[in-house]
Amino acid sequence: MTEPVIRPVTHIAFLLFPNVTQLDLTGPAQVLSRLGNARIDLVAKTSDPVPTDAGFALLPTATFADAAQPDILCIPGGFGTQDAMEDEATLAWVSQAAAGATWVTSVCTGALLLGAAGLLRGYRATTHWASHHHLAAFGAIPVHERVVFDRNRATGGGVTAGIDFGLALTAVLRGEAHAKLVQLSLEYDPAPPFDCGSPGRADAETLDRYKALVARSVPERDARTRAAAERMMAEPLDR
Known part of the structure; x- marks a missing residue:
């Protein structure tokens, strides 16, 4: 009789910060929770509820002071990254x-x-299409793909790409058969009602409206991102 495989607990930590895009976090968290013997923590500066950009809050399960060393560190995005990069x-x-994480x-x-x-210095990486042009300033090698792996770095594109990222990482960690099982269990079978999910397919009016929305929401986004990159590049490479 074949003995069941008993895996060590895989500890996954997601950073939680104000104005995070919750689907960046909850999408991959739902997928990675099905790795088998996995524990997920939402780590924030304090134990107070953290507001998301969806209008509801998420409750941290650990703080910076007491969080355990994760095996997998995952950083979601959102407009709140501007403040987080300056904190x-x-x-x-x-x-x-990151120093002790496997991924x-x-x-x-x-x-x-x-x-x-x-x-990300010297690593291939991707991000949301609207911020892709900033990657090189941080020393990364920009790649226009939905999910990018480079050694122990794995980056996903914008928001919904987090589900693809979670499945791709599941395949690396547990094999393709397990990843397929997770995909089926979640009925992840995208069939969007509109062919407008990337700047290459969106009509000009929708694209302009999105850019105007971002400009109103975070008017100094580009300048603050460039400043964060300049501060980082001024630090020693082994930071």
Whole structure:
């Protein structure tokens, strides 16, 4: 009789910060929770509920001070990454957690936060299409793909790409057969009602409306991102 496979617990930590895009986090978290013997923590600066950009809050399960060393570190994105990139306590925890993690990962503009922590220098990476042009400033090698692996770095594109990222990482960790089982269990069978999910397929009016929305929501986004990149590149390479 074949003995069941008993796997060690895989500890997965997602950074939680104000104004995070919740699907960047909850999409891959739902997938990775089905790795088998996995434990997920949502790690924030304090134990207070953290507001998301969807209008509801998420409750941290650990703080920077008491979070255990993760096997997988995942940084989600959202407009809140601008403040997070300028917060020394956040950058310090990300750097500390990454140093001992087997996998250092991100979804959407979480890649810029990895970049601000000096964790993408010399690595191939992707991010949300609207922020892709910033990757090189952080020393990353920009790649226009939905999910990018480079050594122990794995980055996903914008928001919904987090589900693809989660499945791709599941395949690496548990094999393709298990990843397919997870995909089926989630009925992940995308059939969007509109062919408008990338700037290459969106009509000009929709694209312009999106760019205007971002400009109103975070008017200094580009300047603050460039400043974060300049601060990081001024640090020693082994930060």
